[in-house]
Amino acid sequence: MNPIERLARAPIAALDFTNILLTQRDAAVAVTPKDVIWTHRETTLYRYRSNKRRHPVPVLLVFALINRPDIFDLRPGSSFVEFLLEEGFDVFLIDWGYPDEEDADIGLESYVCDELTWGIREALRCSGQDEISLLGWCIGGTLCLFYGGMQGADAVRNMVLLTTPVDTRVGVYTTWVGRESFDVDYVADGYRAVPGHVIDWANKLMKPVTNYWTTYRLLWEAVLDGQDRRAAYQPMARWIADNPPFAARAFREWITWMYKENRLMNGSFRLRGRLVDLSKIDQSLLVTTAGADHIAPPEGTHPLFDMVSSDDITRLDRPGGHIGLMAGSRARKEIWPDIAQWLRDRSDSTSPRRRNSNGNHRDSDS
Amino acid sequence: MADERHPSPAEETKRLYEEAETRTARAFENLVSRDSFGELLARMTENTVALTKIWTDIFDFALRNLRLAGRQDITRLARQLGRTEDKIEMLLQEVERLQDRLGVDARPGRTGDGRHASSGNGAGERPSGERGAAATTGSGDSS
Numbered sequence: 001m002n003p004i005e006r007l008a009r010a011p012i013a014a015l016d017f018t019n020i021l022l023t024q025r026d027a028a029v030a031v032t033p034k035d036v037i038w039t040h041r042e043t044t045l046y047r048y049r050s051n052k053r054r055h056p057v058p059v060l061l062v063f064a065l066i067n068r069p070d071i072f073d074l075r076p077g078s079s080f081v082e083f084l085l086e087e088g089f090d091v092f093l094i095d096w097g098y099p100d101e102e103d104a105d106i107g108l109e110s111y112v113c114d115e116l117t118w119g120i121r122e123a124l125r126c127s128g129q130d131e132i133s134l135l136g137w138c139i140g141g142t143l144c145l146f147y148g149g150m151q152g153a154d155a156v157r158n159m160v161l162l163t164t165p166v167d168t169r170v171g172v173y174t175t176w177v178g179r180e181s182f183d184v185d186y187v188a189d190g191y192r193a194v195p196g197h198v199i200d201w202a203n204k205l206m207k208p209v210t211n212y213w214t215t216y217r218l219l220w221e222a223v224l225d226g227q228d229r230r231a232a233y234q235p236m237a238r239w240i241a242d243n244p245p246f247a248a249r250a251f252r253e254w255i256t257w258m259y260k261e262n263r264l265m266n267g268s269f270r271l272r273g274r275l276v277d278l279s280k281i282d283q284s285l286l287v288t289t290a291g292a293d294h295i296a297p298p299e300g301t302h303p304l305f306d307m308v309s310s311d312d313i314t315r316l317d318r319p320g321g322h323i324g325l326m327a328g329s330r331a332r333k334e335i336w337p338d339i340a341q342w343l344r345d346r347s348d349s350t351s352p353r354r355r356n357s358n359g360n361h362r363d364s365d366s
Numbered sequence: 367m368a369d370e371r372h373p374s375p376a377e378e379t380k381r382l383y384e385e386a387e388t389r390t391a392r393a394f395e396n397l398v399s400r401d402s403f404g405e406l407l408a409r410m411t412e413n414t415v416a417l418t419k420i421w422t423d424i425f426d427f428a429l430r431n432l433r434l435a436g437r438q439d440i441t442r443l444a445r446q447l448g449r450t451e452d453k454i455e456m457l458l459q460e461v462e463r464l465q466d467r468l469g470v471d472a473r474p475g476r477t478g479d480g481r482h483a484s485s486g487n488g489a490g491e492r493p494s495g496e497r498g499a500a501a502t503t504g505s506g507d508s509s
Contacts, residue, residue, distance in 0.1 A: 003376055040455050041448055101437065102444030118459070125462070175404045182408040190415035192441075198414075202407075205398055209391035217387075294395075 006224060013224045020219065020230050024241070027234035030070040032081050034093070038122040041106075042097030043115040045122050047090075048081055054088030055347035057157055058127045060120060061093040064139035065111070065250060066199050068242050069095050071137075071327050075235040080326065080336060087340045089347070092123040092132075099247040104192040107249040108257075109271040112146045120147075120155060133158040133343055137326065138296060139254070142166065145304070146269070148283065149276035158346045160286045160339060163322050165296040167265045167303040168258050172206050172294060178259040188252040196243025206294050236327065265303065278304070284312040286342050288335065290325035291318065314342055 001009070038045040061081070063069035072093060073081040084091050094116065099106060123132055134156050136144035141164030148156060168174050176182065187194065204211040222229045246254075263269035269276040285308060289298035298317060305313060318325055318335060325335060373381065397403060426436040 041451055100444070101441040102448060105445075118455070121459075172399045175399055175401060176407055179401070179404050179408060181405055183412060186412055187415050190419045205407075206395070207391065208394045208398065209387065214387065214391065 001225065009224060009226070013220070017220050017223045020223070020233060021237075024234045024237040027075075027238045029075060029235045029238055030068075030073045031076060032073050032079060032085070037092070037126050038119065040115065040118060042099050042103060043119065044095045044097060045119045046093045046095060047123070047126060048085055048093070050085045050090070052085060052088050053090045055090070055344060056129055056349040057131055057133055057347035058090035058092055058123055058129055059084060059133045059135055059343065059347075060123050061091065062116065062134060062136040062140035062144055063094075063096070064137060065096055065143075065246055065254070066139065066196065066203075066243065068239065068244065069093055070239050070242070071323065074239060074327055075231070078232075078235075078327075078329075078332065080331075083332065083336050084340065087344065089340075089343065090127055092119075092126075094119040096244070098244040099193055099250075100245060101192040104248040106247040108143075108146065108253045111250060112143055112150065113272055116143055116147050117151070124155060131155055131157040133160065133347060135160040135162070135339075136164060137162040138164065138322065140164075142258075142264075145264070145278060145281065146271060146276050148281040149269075149278045150271060150274050150280075152280045156283050158284045158286070158343060159281070160288070160343070161301070161304075162288045162326060163290050163293050163296045163301070164287070164304075165258065165300050166307075167300045168262050169265070170300050171297050174259050176202070177255050180260075182255075184252050184255040184260070188248040191245075192248045193245035194248060194251045196245050199246060200240070200243040203295065232329070278307040279309045281308040282310050284314075284346050285310045286314045286316065286339065288316040288318065288325070288339070290320040290322060292320060293322045293325070295322040312346075 033049045034046040035049065036044055037047050061069065061072050063072065073079045076082065081091055081093070096111070096115070120132055120134075124130065132155055134144045134147075136142070136159070141161035144159055144161065145164070145166070148159060165171075168178065177184065191198075219229060219233055257263045257269060261268070264276065264278070267275075267277070287301060287304060289296075289301050291298065305315070316335070316338060320328060320330075325331065422437065426438055429436040430439075
């Protein structure tokens, strides 16, 4: 398209561009049919409908306390849930809901010792199985680690951790909230439920030009070139803009214990008085990091390998960002099949719970 | 040797712009990761929280004087409901534990040994639905 043609197309492109931005809230996300299995306060356990279940060990998806778990099921054709269902897995998802001021007293211990523990229990009861695979993403992965480190997690056969923060000595977050002058108590007392848009603003501020300018420039250029980007752009934009509040107590504990005191690494992390001892985790472990992750950088996840006692550890170090790794355009062809294959090999009803007891540690960096 | 195609002025301008944008992005990322920026952010956050608190208190005070339920009243009520739900949850879990121990199940589709009868989709599973009562979300649900 020559410059004259581009100029002639600009008015209609401007209308298209504006329309895409204005209607992004109406984009359909998380449309895969699912059933509500259990609810407690803001938490809901879903089970996705499927008639293709082949692998007996169900998979429970655990997302972070910021943003929504809809990213697991972003849009038809680009849905990790849909992919897992096609692969024959029995898929459950725990949704933390939208905590508000009345949930200010919900701490990390409530999420781990109550909601997650009970969610696992209900998923097992519903599927009629004795073991489950946990798949945690970001803070969701850390919650899975807390759970495993506290309970030993006999009911968990496999753990898949995606871009999970463990050691917080590195990273922009630590520079911002780990410093003494950041008064987390004042923020938690003042807000009682830290608004999601505040957290979203902070996350975007880590890459300000990319998030506040480049994204829109690229969309504009695509529209100007006549590409139909609506279907790809809108669900992701809607998901990014959908930010539930962070319950005040959980926020205070997360910032203090993880970023100010780095308790998980110091071995002093306690929930309800019980020590979170990561050496209790002996499940098969798949740990995935993203090379360009600015929220949970790979060097903040890697120390985990020396802390758990799992014999079967698979490590995937991939390029990409914190979200792009799993929800980007290449995820369906690159990372999802690897995760599905890894789970498939460990979701057989007859297979022993602990594989590779001879101490294999497999790295498959790529 | 193949002829090298020279970029048009428009392409060259675009390339230069993109390079500048990348450099600017990197510069801003360096800027926000500095200690001084962290300090600035900490102060700004405190001021924002303080302003929010003042505004919320004034608004709540005004509502209460109008004899209307303010945010605090609703929060108190919702917290009470939450506590009640906690107790019901504990009670339900206790009932389920007892059912499992006794091998009794009032729900259809379960076997007497406390395990769930097969529904054809997988071995020994319980029919979907919130504690036996069907609760379904389908297409278009974004919850």
